[in-house]
Amino acid sequence: xxxxxRFSMVNMLKWVLDxxxxxxxxGLEVAAxxxxxxxxxxxxxxxxxxxxxxxxxxxxxxxxxGSTSSALISYGFSWxxxxxxxxxxxxxxxxxxxxxxxxxxxxCGKRISRYRLRRRLRRQRRRWHDSQREGSGxxxxxxxxxxxxW
Numbered sequence: 001x002x003x004x005x006r007f008s009m010v011n012m013l014k015w016v017l018d019x020x021x022x023x024x025x026x027g028l029e030v031a032a033x034x035x036x037x038x039x040x041x042x043x044x045x046x047x048x049x050x051x052x053x054x055x056x057x058x059x060x061x062x063x064x065x066g067s068t069s070s071a072l073i074s075y076g077f078s079w080x081x082x083x084x085x086x087x088x089x090x091x092x093x094x095x096x097x098x099x100x101x102x103x104x105x106x107x108c109g110k111r112i113s114r115y116r117l118r119r120r121l122r123r124q125r126r127r128w129h130d131s132q133r134e135g136s137g138x139x140x141x142x143x144x145x146x147x148x149x150w
Contacts, residue, residue: 014082015084017082018082018083018084019084019085021077021082021084021085022082022084022085022087022088022089023088025073025085025088025089026088026089029066029070029092032066033066036062040052040055040058040059056103056107059103060100060103060104063096063097063099063103064100066096067093067096067097067100068093070089070090070092070093071089071093073089074086074089074090074093
């Protein structure tokens, strides 16, 4: 009887530790991410909404390190037989990875649209310059073409 009570107390302490670690680590990681976004927002505010150098790199670094560390912590909790903490860290790793993928997709979309806009503007500028060269000189373009026929 005494052995079963002791086993049940140990089992209950293990579950308390498991749930406590799950809540504590998840809360700390989310709080760190919110603090990071707050600091980045303050940098953006200080720049009056202008570009902040290295903003995208820092975001990708934080999300990739957060995702990787959560996955590794989850793996460690699975070895320590703490299922709730393992599951919470796995969910956080998946969410960080999803945020990373969404952020990278948005950034790639912005870069592609910016590249296409610049390419279109260069092409228009080149066409305009070519049309100005054809019309330059003493005579207009149609008169010069007529002169070449003779």
